[in-house]
Amino acid sequence: MRETLAKWVSDAGALYHVERFGFSQPPSQLSYLRSRGDDYYISLVGELFDRLHEPYNDSVDWSQLGNAITQAGGVGVDQAPVYRGILEPEAAVLAAAAFYFGGYSASAYLTLKATDPGALSEMQRACYELLARPSTITSARVSTLVGAVRRGNLDAIQAQSEEAAEREAFALKSAPDEWVGWRLFRRILSRFQETNIRAVLPDGDSEFWDSLVRSLLNRDPPVWDFFPSQIDAIRSGLLGGATSFSIQMPTGAGKTALSETLLYYHLKRHPEDVAILLVPYRSLAAELRGSLVKRLGRMGLPARCAYGGTVPTRDEVQDFDDMRALVATPEALSGLLSAEPNLFARVSLVICDEGHLLDSGARGVGLELLLARMRAREIGPPKFVFVSAIVPNIEEINTWLDGTDETVVRSDYRPALAEFAVLRVSGTNTRTMVSLQIHPHQDASTFSIENFLSRDDFRYRSASTGRLNTYSFNSMKTQAIAAARKALSMGPVAVFAANKRGNQGAVGLANELLAQLESPLPMPAPMQFVEDGAKLQAAVEYFTLEYGASWVGTRALAAGAVLHHGDIPQETREVVEALVRREDVRLAICTNTLAEGVNLPIRTLVLYSVQRCGPDGAAENLLARDIKNLVGRAGRAGATTKGLVICANPGQWPLVAPVAQQQPGERVSGALLELMRRLQSALSQQSLTLTNDILEGVTALHTLIDGIDATLIDLAAEELGEDELVRIAGELSSQTFAARQAEPATTALMKQVFELRAQRVAAIKGAGRLGWIRETGTRARMLESVEAKLLPMRERWDDIEAATDPELVEALLTWAWDLPEMAEAVKEAYRGVPPTRSDFTRVLEAWIDGQPLIELARRASIDIDAMLGVHARVISYVLQVAVEQGVGLLKKLLEADDRELAQAVADFPEHLRFGVPTAAARVLAAGGLRHRRAAVALGRSPELGTLVDRSAVFPTARHLLDDRERWLPSMGRLVLENTLEDLRDPSVSDDQE
Known part of the structure; x- marks a missing residue:
């Protein structure tokens, strides 16, 4: 891009931010843009057509041009084009074309998503449909192209391209206006010819790919072509052969779709084998359960998801002979491989996602040993595909996994680019002013929005006194939340804190937001961007029932924001993630549990702190690679054409700057x-x-x-x-x-x-x-403890009739209480003041009885935030693992002595895992109901009574929910609607009955 035009684009970008942040008067140095809008827009269009002849070498230039045309044309935002002579639909097509030429097909789609194509000419309409992928295609040319992809007729696409070249040449001599349309269409078609899914896949025109192609074409939005990063991997030979691969792809560059393609190819080529997708977090496994797992099943490749405990449940090991693909966390997979040796022998492909977590504490140790375990397999190792966005020494890991120099694929492609900014504070007390410095790492394009935050933003009139007051805004916490509020007009915002609790953690940020909202400050409020109030209210009702109305997470949600951190139970995190994913809520306050792993449409990421408080209270800097992974969440493919990362603490900008400058992060050593x-x-x-x-x-x-x-x-x-x-x-x-x-x-x-x-x-x-x-x-180290301490806890283990028998709970807890890992977890969760065993028993009994966490907190006489930690660390992890291990070994010890274990004891670990009091509730929870509250309520109904067979439990539960009014008081609207959806889902019940 020419230097003068690049400066113009930079200034226009600064003006865009000024306007979107609510400033009506632009700085004087940008005012020229208002009077020269026509020159600016025409220059951009001229640049686009010049580059059709001489393309950019760097795809980022195409993205910058696309964003510039988008802004100049007023595309997709509530503002007029800078040039009155252009129609917004035409500008949208031109901007989308620029994105597409750079490989940003998701940005092209998004640019045209809200565009009305009614005013477009025939050829403009063809361009529009080829980029926008609408559900109804009216252009015969585009319909022919999509049909050719569906059938695998690549010759038809070639014929279309040749005809377009002829029509373009003819139009140049006879009809210049038509030439513009044909020129643009032919260039778009030329790229489509290279990047459409059939053209990229090996032997892409064969029937082998038909099921995958149909799946991709039938999605919303449909997938017609691959990203450049995916193309690089596929053309490097990823799909074929048994040699291990390692892939470095930035966040959002299409790792999931690439994994799906690889799973499809591998399993179709090896019909007796099993392939595994290893994911680090339960949240990501849960997300894939509702997407990739279902899609593979519809393509004739039965898939399962396992992310529970270390000992697999009956549902997890059911019908394993028919299972072809497994999505699992390392902990769950380790247990499954031990319990199902036949599965281990059938595994011929292992995809390790987020592989940089080799460096992540206990999780990393477990992952490395799991991979080493597979490498040591007697029949030889499977093919490994190691995937990460942030491993600079990926070649070393690839060599360890038996890859070669030719099987490392690196890509720096990101489907939506991120810009960086930092808050700068000047003045003191009432003269304090906070500017927003945009592109602080790029001297040529650095620009500051002065008075981004000032006293005027925090002045309000007291309702009780009528006087003007000023909300104190000297703290970085206040400034971070205020910056997030100002960014809401551009799209979803996440405010990141490195810690969960405390005044400087995510909880403290949520309390700051609530404190600000108590005063009528003249800044955007999250509730202004909530379009479906009924949906939000249903979620607030759910939070109130589970955690109480006074919990900060409930109050934040009632104000239009979500709080998300690792102590919040998985089912609730999924509720929160769904709200953000659908943009029902635009503001999220989170730790890395939301900012990493799950795919969410974050437009702006505010980094409140990139230092966490260590166990000894000292500040620990986040690694550059962890910050890089975080900022990769700002700007998501198909959700926004670019993202913005704001560093709220200028003192921590030196930690963020290397990431903004695309410097490599720290190596992974494990x-x-x-x-x-x-x-x-x-x-x-x-x-x-x-x-x-x-x-x-x-x-x-x-x-x-x-x-x-x-x-x-x-x-x-x-x-x-x-x-x-x-x-x-x-x-x-x-x-x-x-x-x-x-x-x-x-x-x-x-x-x-x-x-x-x-x-x-x-x-x-x-x-x-x-x-x-x-x-x-189970784990070998548990055997001695079970034999010496648990077994003698009762004279008989065959006389227990109910899994919730208090004597059984007491025996198992007494044994587990003395385990060193249990003592350490209790001390940590209760912050150094552990309860007595009898006090903890009351809490545990409430959990198994199906009581909500707010009731557990009341029984423990601690606040709900502390109880969330107790539940996450002790009840649902350390105690759960210990009990499932102990009961498994106890059964074997009894059998060796010709004694029996009561079925109620064998069932207890699942009652503990799901927190349910009845057999029917256990069956419902284990079978896939996402909400504990629903399983408990239905499980207590007289109609389900003592039913334990899932073929009877699930149909009865579906029938019971026909009377919606009966269940609304106990479940609430959100849980009731989700449970109805669960029971209609064949993957939850019918296919396993």
Whole structure:
């Protein structure tokens, strides 16, 4: 782009922000744009047609041109075009074309989404439909093209292209106006010819792809072509062969669609095999359950989702012989592989999404050992596809996974670009002024909106006194929330805090928003952007029933904003995410649980803090790669053509600037290596000799030894003696990613750890109990505790009739209470003041009785925020894992002694997992009802009574919900509507009855 035009575009972008932030008078240096709008627009259109002949080398230039034409033409916003002689639909087509030429097909679609094509000429209409992908196509040419893609007739697309070239040449000589339309159409068609899904897929015109192509074409919006990042990966040979691949793709660049394509290809080519998509978070697994899993099933590839506990439920292991694709978290997959050895042997493809989480504490240790376990498989490793947006040393990981130099794909393509800005404070007290410096990392285009926040934004008249007051705005927290409010007019906004609770965490930000809204400040309020008040009110009712009306999350939602962090239960997070995804609510206050993993239409991301408070209270900087992953959420394909990232703390801008400048982040070395180094240091400082008792007594090492044990148990064939198993363990330790990087002393220690665990596994094998571990998917380290402490808790285990029997709850909790991981979790969740066991029992009984969390908080005499932490850390994780492991091994111990375990005891772990009091409620929750409240209410009904067979429970539940008025008081509108939807979904019930 010419330098003068680039300056013009930069100034126009600054003016756009000035206007969208509510300033009626532009700065004097930008006023020339108002009087020269026609020159500006004509220059942009001229640039577009010049570049049809001589395209940009950098796709970002196309995006900048598309955004410039969008703004100049008043496309999609409530403002007039800068040039009165242009029609908005024409400008939209030209802007969309610019996006499309740069590979930004999602931005092209979005640009035309709200455009009325009625005023367009025939050829403009063809251009419009080729880019907008409307549900009803009126252009015969576009209809022919889409039909050709559907049928795999690439020759028909070639014929269309040749005809368009001829018509363009003819029009140039006879009808210049027509030439404009034909010229644009031919260039769009030329790109479509290269990027349409059939053209990119290998042998794309074959019938092999018909099911996938139909699925892509029938979506809303339909997928007609691939992104450049996806094209690079497919044309690099990703789909074929057994060699592992590693892919670096920015957030939002189409990883999910690429994974779906790979799963389809692999499973169709290998009809007896299973493919696995590993995802790090339950939230992402839940999202994919409702999208990718269902789509694969409709394509004839039965898929499942597993993201519960470490021991699989009956529903999770049901019909595994027919299952072809599995979406799972590493923890859930580890349990499934142990419980279903036949599944392990059938796996021939593993896609590891968000692979940079190898560095993420216990999760990273578990992931690395799981991948090492698969690499050590006796029949050979599966094909790995390692995917991440932010791993600069991805080649090293690819080599570890047996990839080659040719199987690394890097892409810097982002379907929606992000701009950066930082708040700058000047003056003090009443003279304080906050400017917004846009592009602070680009000297040539840096621009400041002065008085972005000033005293006038915080002055209001008191309703009680009639006097003018000023809301104090000296804190960065106040400024961050105010900046977010001003950005609401541009689209959805997320305010990120590195911590959950406390005055400086997400909870503190939510309280700040509420405090601001109590005063009538002259700034946009979240409720102004809520279009469906009834839908919001239904969600508020749900929050009130579960968490109480006074909880900050409930009050924030009532004000039109959502609070989202890791302690909030999964079902509630899904409610919140749905509100943001549909843009029913535009403002989110979150930690990385919302900003990472799930796909949401965030237009502006306000970084309140990129430092988190560590366990010792000291500030810890977020890594550059973590910040990069965060800012990748600003600007989502199909939701916005670009995003804005605002750093609210100017003192932390140096942490954000490298990301804005596209500098590489920190290398990934893996949490396993870090853990081994810390263990090495601790042993040296305390002059200890490492033993299995030490390994099993330190909770921080449990993920390490559990992962090693699971791998060794897989390898411990009947004929292997202890010496041979120890030798194999030593060799296995050298196969980890950590071993490739560690110093000799650390490598030796890691080998020692593996050999110690081999000795433990060999002892279990010698006692004839290894099969128990395999069959139950439990952890080897739990066996001794279950045998010595849990088993003797009761003289008989076959006389319990109800899973909710208080004596059973007491016995299991008494055993679990003394486990070191339980003691540590309770201390942490209760913030150093743990309750007595009897006090905790009252809370646990309320959970199993189906009581809402607000009632649990009342029984525990703690606030709801603290109870959320107790529920997340203790009840639904540490205690749940311990109980499901303990009951699994208890059954085997009893069977070995010709004794029986009551079915009620075997059912208890699921009652604990779902927090339900009856058998029918357990069946409903395990079968897929997303809301606990619905399972509890229906499960208590006399009609369901003691029913336990899902083929009877689900039809009865559907029939009961015909009387909606009966259930509305106990469920509330949101839960009732979602439950009706769940029970209509065949994947929840019918296919498993």
